[in-house]
Amino acid sequence: MTEVPRLVARDRPELILGDHGLCPGCGEPVALRILLEVLEELDIVRRSIGVVGHGCYGSFVQIMDVEVLQCLHGRAPSCATGIKRVRPDTVVFTMQGDGDMVNEGLQEVLHTAARGENVTCILLNNGVFGDTGGHQTATTVVGQRTKTSLDGRNPETHGYPIPVADLVASLAGVSYVARGAVSTAGGVARTKRMLQTAFEHQLAGDGFGLVEILTMCPTGWFVPAGSGPDYLTGSLEAAYPLGELSLRERA
Amino acid sequence: MTSTAPARQLLDGCAAITESAIAAGCRFFAGYPMSPFTGLLENMSRRLPEVGGHCLNAESELEAVNMALGAAAAGARAATGSCGQGLALMQEAIAELALNELPLLVVNMARNQQDYFQATRGGGWGDYRTITLAPKDVPEAVEHTQLLFHLADRYRAPVILYGDPLIAQTHVSVDVAARDFDPLPPKDWALDGTSGGTGHSRQIWTWAMGKVSAPGPGPDRHWRAVAAKFDQIAHDEARSEAYRIDGAETVIVAFGSAALFAEHVVDELREDGHRIGLFRPVTLWPFPAADLAAATRDARRVLVFELNAGQMLDDVRQFAHDRDTVRFIGGVSIHASGLSYGPLLDVAPIRSRILEAVA
Numbered sequence: 162m163t164e165v166p167r168l169v170a171r172d173r174p175e176l177i178l179g180d181h182g183l184c185p186g187c188g189e190p191v192a193l194r195i196l197l198e199v200l201e202e203l204d205i206v207r208r209s210i211g212v213v214g215h216g217c218y219g220s221f222v223q224i225m226d227v228e229v230l231q232c233l234h235g236r237a238p239s240c241a242t243g244i245k246r247v248r249p250d251t252v253v254f255t256m257q258g259d260g261d262m263v264n265e266g267l268q269e270v271l272h273t274a275a276r277g278e279n280v281t282c283i284l285l286n287n288g289v290f291g292d293t294g295g296h297q298t299a300t301t302v303v304g305q306r307t308k309t310s311l312d313g314r315n316p317e318t319h320g321y322p323i324p325v326a327d328l329v330a331s332l333a334g335v336s337y338v339a340r341g342a343v344s345t346a347g348g349v350a351r352t353k354r355m356l357q358t359a360f361e362h363q364l365a366g367d368g369f370g371l372v373e374i375l376t377m378c379p380t381g382w383f384v385p386a387g388s389g390p391d392y393l394t395g396s397l398e399a400a401y402p403l404g405e406l407s408l409r410e411r412a
Numbered sequence: 413m414t415s416t417a418p419a420r421q422l423l424d425g426c427a428a429i430t431e432s433a434i435a436a437g438c439r440f441f442a443g444y445p446m447s448p449f450t451g452l453l454e455n456m457s458r459r460l461p462e463v464g465g466h467c468l469n470a471e472s473e474l475e476a477v478n479m480a481l482g483a484a485a486a487g488a489r490a491a492t493g494s495c496g497q498g499l500a501l502m503q504e505a506i507a508e509l510a511l512n513e514l515p516l517l518v519v520n521m522a523r524n525q526q527d528y529f530q531a532t533r534g535g536g537w538g539d540y541r542t543i544t545l546a547p548k549d550v551p552e553a554v555e556h557t558q559l560l561f562h563l564a565d566r567y568r569a570p571v572i573l574y575g576d577p578l579i580a581q582t583h584v585s586v587d588v589a590a591r592d593f594d595p596l597p598p599k600d601w602a603l604d605g606t607s608g609g610t611g612h613s614r615q616i617w618t619w620a621m622g623k624v625s626a627p628g629p630g631p632d633r634h635w636r637a638v639a640a641k642f643d644q645i646a647h648d649e650a651r652s653e654a655y656r657i658d659g660a661e662t663v664i665v666a667f668g669s670a671a672l673f674a675e676h677v678v679d680e681l682r683e684d685g686h687r688i689g690l691f692r693p694v695t696l697w698p699f700p701a702a703d704l705a706a707a708t709r710d711a712r713r714v715l716v717f718e719l720n721a722g723q724m725l726d727d728v729r730q731f732a733h734d735r736d737t738v739r740f741i742g743g744v745s746i747h748a749s750g751l752s753y754g755p756l757l758d759v760a761p762i763r764s765r766i767l768e769a770v771a
Contacts, residue, residue: 175609176608176609178611178623178624178625179624179625180624200608206608206609207605207606207608207609208605208606208608209605209608210486210603210604210605212482219617219619219621222615222617222621223621223622223623223624224623224624225613226608226609226610226611226613226623226625227608227609227613228603228604228605228606228607228608228613228614228615229613229614229615229616229617230482230485230603230616230617231512231615231616231617231618231619232478232481232482232508233478233504233505233508236474236475236478236481236505239470239474239475239478239479239481239482240478240479240481240482240485241482242468242479242482243440243442243478243479243480243481243482243483243484243485243486243488243490244482244483244485244486244603246440246466246468246479246483247439247440247466247483247486247487247488247490248486248487248603248604248605251486251603251604251605252605268471268472268474268475269474269475269478272470272471272475276468
């Protein structure tokens, strides 16, 4: 007698229309999946609009069954501002990499947070420009090897990384800031709860929310695909502690 | 085009354009202060909240134009602006708007006429153009504002209103009521969230890849289609004005405020017996090529007067009936403040440069 396997989880949410096409071991599809699960579970799929950056994110635009504006590098929070102001009943989120949000778009995310725009920004932080092949970004941690810092990031020549979530948390007008990681099963579950909380704040009209998600980029890190999670724990996670960040009190 | 309700008011150009935009349904504006555009931002920030709209004092021109892009993507009639220096920063987003087919009014309240190349050639990437209207005075700026919103929606493209300090700051009695245009197709492409989860959720992307479940044309086919659309606009939307052109041996070509001054000089010289007329491109792009060729067919000389080192001159040379008859009588002339025209924009110097060329 053959045992009938019991379904313990869906292979993938219905909102994912096809294969992501990204590199083996990439953490970003995991983050996308939990984001889409949260939209489903909060029953806000039919009122959500995503604003997505360039690079690897072009893949997501084609497989996520959510309305999407693909915007210029760095500008997603500004575009999200325009959308949310004219359609206040929609749920508006951005999904950006660290090169997008912290290099080219640092001004946009900080000012959008300071204005208290009622949108949710999601940073997928892997410490490199993954799409271009592993180049240094503003969040590359000290010692991390990239194609433009081959011997590791050296503060004397490359400067220090920018902890954008800490900067955002220091601004009035912000309702929620948290940092998760998708390198472990527990981390995925905790990060999903952070996303849920962030969207609940938006639904309550509380103001700007940011969820930073540390993701693996084994291709850009020059490590074997299977070593990505361990490398993340020893590098990015050591520099960017996980959890909800305490916020500045509003005046 | 007819007025639906008279609403004549004494307004400066910035206030008049603001009222005209609101009458046309504009409910979103974002900008960064810069003279002489600042007055438009001030008026929008005061008036838009009164009609349920939004005006954001953005922290840069980059953010202003991308905020407006977002509002346009969500289906709002939206606008932004600056002077040419600020529009330089906006070029990437203007190209993006053209290539992902979003309508937006961009007001260049320019300091002078040195932004002709910027408006007609653009500084972004890809095969795109921007419909650009250059009003000669405030009443025409009011009319053009509404026409541009209509054309932007009709063609799903960014458009430029090319103003200047005289238009920004001159007080005129104008009718700012909503004008009637042909009906527009519904904005069924605009993002409102409702198509999520249907397998055909809306997507706005310059690459037009679509979803894996419903593939789009992709960049090659999409950009060919966009280029073909601009060819069609070039064919259909060129506008110009010929003034006292009958029997003219000398045809002046000028746009915007320069054309207003040139018009006065033409009147003076006609009274003195000169056979002279004025050709004014109303759309800088599409350039009214066929109209210019017709207007210069019998001319012995074509004199280009513009307040720059000779930018429109390229188009006039390209499209005049006989390019050997074209001469440049304009020039760079900047006020000591750097913020407006210098002394060349006046009747006496224009008249003397024409007489010198005619002699």
